[in-house]
Amino acid sequence: MNGIFVSRISRIAAAGLFLAASCGSSQKVDRGEMLMPDGYKDVKATIYVSPVASQRIYQKVAVLPFKAPTDLIGSSISDLFATALLKTNKYNLVERSQMEQVLGEQALGLKGVTESAVAIRVGKMLGVQGVIVGTVPEYGSKASGASELSAIGINARMIDVSDGGVVWSVSDSAISPSPIGLSSFAKRMVDNLVSQLFQEAIKAGDTVAANLPVPQIASSRGGVRSVFIQVVPDSPEAVESYTVLRGRTESGSYQEVGKVENSSRNVSFEDRNLLDAETYHYKVVGRNRSGMTTVPSQPVRVTTVGPPDAVTGLSAQSGLIRKVILQWQASFDPNVKGYNVYRRTSGDTWAKIKTLDGQSRASYTDEGLDDEKAYTYRIAAFNVVETESPPSRTAAATTKGPPSPVTGLKAASGEARKVSLSWNPVNEPEVKGYAVYRASHESGPFEMIKSIEGREQTQFEDGGKKGYFSEEASLSDETRYYYKLRAVNVVDVESPDSRRAIAVTKPVPTPVTGIRTGEKEVKRITVEWEPNPESDIAKYEIFRGEDPASTNKNVGEVSASTYRFVDKDLKDGSTHHYRLRAVDKDGLIGKFSIVVQSSTKPLPKNPQGIKAVFDGGQVLVSWKPNPEPDIVKYAVSQKGFMFWDKAGEASGPSFAFRGEVKKGKTLTFRVTAVDGTGLESEPSEEISLVIP
Template identity: 25%
Template sequence: MTTLVKTTSLAASLLLLSGCSGLSNLGTPTKPKVDETVEVIDSKSIKSIADITSIAFEWKKVEDPKVVGYNFYRANMHKDGRRLKLIKSLDNRYTTHFVDTKLQPNTKYVYQISSKAMNGSESNTTTAYVTQTAARALPVSFAQGISDLPNRIKLVWRPHPDLRIRYYEIQKFDTGLNKWKLLKRIDGRLNAEYIDDRLGNNKVYKYRITALTYEDVATQPTEVITAKTKPLPIGAQNFQATVNQPKKIVLTWEPSPTEDVLKYSIHRSLFESLGFSKVKEVSKDTLSVTDKIDSDGKTYYYKVFAIDKDHLRSSDKIDSRMGMTLNKPAKPVITLAQIQGSKAILNWSTGDKRAMSYNVYKTTEVSFFESKTEKFTDIKGLRFEDNNIINGVQYKYSIQSNDEYGLMSEKTDDAELILPKIKN
C-alpha cells in the first residue's frame, strides 16, 4: 500500500488545532488529555488506498507498552475545514489496519492519529495525512431503446468498463405519478440488455440506466431513453358482406396497408356489437371468404382483423358489417279458384319479382282418414287448369314460387274446390 496524497502546509496547520479541537470520546466534545511521553505513530509509516466511499489505512505499530490502541481523527476538507473530530477508537495496540467507510466520492480528507494509553491519555497526533476518495464511476457511455417491437421495448447498453461496477438499475418514468420508479435491477457488469414487456401498443415510454458499484455507489443516470412500442396493424379496408346470395354470405375486402400483415381473421356473431368468435383465418393474399349457411334469410354480423408477423391483431374498435343469406321468395297470391265445367281453374298473381316458376300442390281427399298430394312443377304462367277431377270429390290446391336459385316460397293457403255430383 502507498500514500495517496502527501502532507501539505494546510495539513500542518490542521495538526496544530487538533490538540484543542479533537474529541477523545466518539460524539462527546472534550479536550484531549495529551501525554507527551506516550509514543507517537511514525507519520512516515502511514499508507493508504482509497476507493469511492472508503479509505484503507496501514501503519507501523508502536512499541510503547503503555499504548492500548489508537485514535483516528478526521476532517472533510470540503465541508469541515479545520475541525477534526474523533471518528474511531481502536482498542488493540497490535492493530495496524483500519478502513474508514461511508465517505463522499471524490472528496479530500485529512487524518491525524494518536496512540491511546491505558490511563485514558493519548499521545500527540501524527502530522496531518491528506488523502482523497476516488471519483464516482462515469455514467454508462451508451444506451439505446429499440422501438417498434410488439408490446415491448428492448434496452441495450455498453457494458461499463469500470471493474468496480456490480449491477445496473433500470428506471422507468411513471407518467401517472410524474416521477421515476425503479423497474429492474440487472446483476453483473457485463449484462447489457433488458426487455420491458406487456406494454401497450403504439405507446411511448421513457427509461434511464444507472450503474452501481459493489459499495452501492451510483453513477449519474444516462440521458433519458425514449422508445415506442409497435402499433397495431391497420385492419382490412372497404369490408363488404352480401345480403342477396342463397345459402351463403360472401365477404370481400381490400388489403390492409400495413406491410407486414400475414393473414386475416374472420369473426362472426349473431349480434351487432358482441359475441364475436373466429370462424376462419386466411392468408394475406385472400381477400374474399364465403360463409356457407344452410338457412334462408339468416343474418350474421362480421369483423375482419389483420394479423401481422408479430401476431398483433388490428383494433377491435371497428364497426361490424351485417350479412344475410337470401330470403325465400314471397308466396304468390291466388286471384281465382273455381270449377269451370269439368275442370278446376286457378289463377294467381306473382308475389315476388324473383319468381321464375311455380309449383302447384293438389291434395285429394280419398276418405275421411286419408288423402294424397300431387305436385305439379315448372309452371311458367300464372294459370293452372286441372282436368283430372272427379265429381263429388273435394280437392285442395296451394301454390308455391321458385326463384332462379331454386329457393321456394311458402305455400299459399289451400283453395278448396269440389265438382258437384251429377244428379240422376
C-alpha cells in the same frame, strides 16, 4: 524536659523507691514496697521516650557501666541491661573489650559515667549513635520477718551522641516478693524494664531494630502508572512483614504506601495510581512479630512508564466507495492496549471515531462516508490506563465519486409494444449494474423501470411493466419513448445520466379497405377486400352484427393471403353488417374497417289468389303468377289425414288434380312457389272443394 513521659506504678509498689541503702544492708520491709509473686512483668516503671526517637536510627549503641555502690554491681547491671537489649535486636552493641581499648587509649575510665558531655565524647570516639548510661541507687536486701528480700533500684537513659539529647529513660525500684538472690532478681527486673521500655518505644514510633536483617530489594521496575518492587525474603521468624515506603526524592521524606506479608518465597508489591513518566524512590522496612522494624533498605530509583510512542506508518487508501482503509505499524510496546482513530474533514475539528482494542491491530476501515469527499486521519495508541500516545502523522484520503456515465445508449424503434436498449459497459470494478429510466415526454418525468444486475449486462428489452392484479401493461403502439441509463455501484450510488435515446414503437396495421359483399346470395354472404399494405400481416378477422353499432361478433378469420370470406348458414332474406381488421405477425391488431351491409336472398312470396273448381270430372287449382322473375315451378300439396301430401308441380299458375275424386268428398289444397335457386316460398292460403 521536652518529651514523652510514661509513668505507671505496679499493682502494689509505691512510687519513688529510690533507696539509698548501702550494698548488702538489711532493713525491715514495708509491704507496700514488695514486688508480689509473678509480678515481675507487671511492674510499671517510669519511662520516657523522646519524640526524636522515631525520627532517627540508632544502629550502633554503647552501654557504659552503670554507676553503682560498687564497680562490680554497676558492671553487672549494665551487662544485664546489654544482654536484655541484645534480645530485642534493636541495637548493635559495642563489645566491652572494644570500649576498654578505645577509652584506654584516651585515658578514660569506664567507671560510672553519667554526665551527658562525657557520654557524647565517649560515643564519638566509639563511633556510635547512642550511649546508654545508668545508676543503681539501691542494691541490697530488706528484712521481712525471718526472711531477707532483695531490693533493687535502677535508672537508665540513652543519650544521642549527635546533640546530647535524651532518647529515652527508664527507672524503677522494687523488692522481691520472696527470698531470691540479688543477681536473679536483678536479671528479672532488668528484663522487665527493657521489655516495658521497648513496648513504650514501639507505641511512640521508635520501632527500628538494628539487629534485624536489613531488607534487600531484589528488583524494581516501572509500569504503566505503577511500580513493581520485589524483596529478597528473610526468615519469617526474623521478619513477619514488609512495609514499602515511597519518596519523590532520594533524601526527602518517605511515606508508607503498602504492606506485604513475608511468605519466604515471593515477596512483591505493586504501587499503583502513579503519574506517567515520573521518577519515584522506594525503601523497604521489615517488621517482626514484636512490632520492631528493620533499618530501611537502600533506596531504589524507579521511573514509571510514560505514554506510548507515537504510531508510525499511517496510510489512508483513497478511491474506495464510501470508505477509507487505514493501515499503520502496530506498536511493539507490551503496555499498549489499543488505538484511538481520529478523523476530520475540511474545516472540522478532530473527532474520535473509533477505539480499537488490541496491541497488534494495524488496520481499520472507516465506512459510511460521503461520496467524493476528502478526509484526514491520525492514530493514537493508548495503554492499559487509557493514556494516549502523541498523535501520529496525519494521512488523507478521498472517497470515490459516483460511477462514470453510461455511453453508447441506443433504443430500437419499430418493435411491437417494446423497445430494445443496448449500451457500452462501464468498466469500473465497483459497478454492479445499471438503472434504466423511461419517460413519455422529452421533458420527463423519468421513472426507473428496471434495475439490471451485472456490470457486463449491456442489453435490456423494455416490454412495459406489471400493473395492478398482475396484468401486463405493455408499451403503447406507435408511441415515442425517451430513455436514459445510470451505472450503479455496490453501495447503490448512481452515475450521472447517460445521453438520452428515443424510440417509437411499431404501429398497428392500417384499417382494411376495399370491402365489398355479394348480393342476394342464398343463405350466405360473401365479403371481399383489398390486401393491407403491411408486409407482415398474419391474418384478417371478420366481425358481424345485426346493426352497424353492434358488429362485435367474430365470425371468422382468414390468412394474410386470402382476401375473401363466405359467411354461411344465414337466414333467408336476413340483413347483416360486417367490418374487418388486420392482425400482424407480432399480434398487433389493426383498426377496424368501415362497416358494410348485405342481405341474403329472400324466399319467394307465397302464391296469392288460389282457386279450386270441379270441371269436366276433374279438379282444377289456379292462382296468380308470382312476381319474382326466377320462379321455375309451383308445388301443389293436398291435405291428408295428418300431413300434407304432395299433389304435384306446375310450371305455371294452374294445376289439374288427377287424384281420386269421389262425390261428396272435400279436397283441400295449398301452393308454394320455387325459384331457380331452389328457395321455396311459404304455403299459400288453403283452398277447399267439395266434390258434387
